[in-house]
Amino acid sequence: MSDLSAIPWEALAPFILAGFFAQLVDSALGMGFGVIGNSMLVLLGLPPAAASSVTHTVEGFTSGVSGAAHALQRNVDWMLFARLVVPGIAGGLCGVWALSHLSLGILRPVLLVYFAAIGIYLIWRGARRPQAYRRMRAVGIMGFLAGFLDSFGGAWGPVTTGSLIAQGMTPRMAVGTVNAAEFFVTVTVLSAFIGSIGFPAFALAASGLLIGGVIASPIGALVTRRASGKNLTQWIGGVMIGLSLWGLVALAFAPIPLFARM
Template sequence: MIDLASIPWADLAPFILIGFLAQLVDSALGMAFGVISNSLLLLLGLPPMAASAATHTVEGLASGTSGAAHALQRNVDWPLFARLVLPGIVGGLIGVWVLTFVHTDIARPVVLVYLAAIGAYLIWRAPRRPQAYRRMRLVGPLGFIGGFLDASGGGWGPIVTGNLLAQGMTPRMAVGTVNAAEFFVTVTVLSAFIGTLGLSSFTQAASGLLIGGIAAAPAGAWLTKRISPKLLMQLVGIVLIGISLWGFISLMFDPVPVFQRF
């Protein structure tokens, strides 16, 4: 039996809050857990490797809760899920292998420009064209690219959700389906990295992120079902542009920790 009184809640509180906020956005919009949690952990003063390890460890576990919550809210298109998940797993495994042997930083600016363009398009399109479901194209290659980029630095949610919305998919179904598939892709990537990360990645930071993430996942799925499609598209577009801007800033400057005690 866990003695709740012995848990250092005061030390965990900042990480629980970060996990809650990151997973709330990720569950509601289908992206951004990694960039939000990793950025805020760096601002708290965690070393980059520790922040990345904690984020990847928790993302695999929290995404399962998020996917289940979206399934309960009927936000998942299961045929599309089946078309996404296997290519995503294959792409993730290849991404881990490439990351081990090949320097991939040259591709990052290209991906960031792509995300900003998709984000701007979604913001422009949301008030002009109603969303109506139609069969999505190039789903397999999209899942493969999303899984590959997820392994080599993060990108499953922004790439896959943004592209499905740009193709015209119903926003809540796009977000829910991508969240459900993310669990399998992320766990595959995490398993491939486990020899390097080991159990040492499950630190106090990861524990707090996990508690906050699991608490937020059902709320995010609930919000997805109730936010209007146009507003959801605009919010996704704003987040995509924010991710792109943060990516370019991180390429130019080192993060400055707010707290130095870690």
């Protein structure tokens, strides 16, 4: 039997809280773990490269727990899941290759402006037009692009969740389906990165982030199921605008440790 008193809980606690907060937002709103987790790890003292590695590693596990929690809450449209996950995996593999061989830095500011535009639209729409489920268009193309861009810094959630809700999908089903598909895309991207650059271990930070994330996943899924479509739409819009502003500040003030490039 393991000795729990031997675990450095004092040192682990900040990372558990970081993982809990990042995954609570991600599981409830379908986006944010990568950006929030990475930024909080940098704030806690990890070098940016180490923070990114830890975040991607832990996200492979927390996205699986989150996807299962959303499935149990019946937040997943399995037909849409099937249309989303295969192109997402293909896009993720292409993104890892492109990141290793091409210079595509211009994509990040363009993507951040897109996030802000969709976020503003969702806040406007959530207050004025009720969401009604209908068949989504261009899901395969969207999944491929989201998977491709995810390898550049965690774009899967904002691209897919924001775009699906902007088309008119029920927010609860959009968040749940995106979370369920995210596990397969994240594991694919992580495996490709490990194969190309190796696997550094940062046990303390990764363990804390994982513990907090696993605890938060079912809570976030429950919030998604219980929240109204109007509130979810506006919350998601607000998070997208926040992520966009955070990323733009990171690009402008890279020397400031709090705003780490990702």
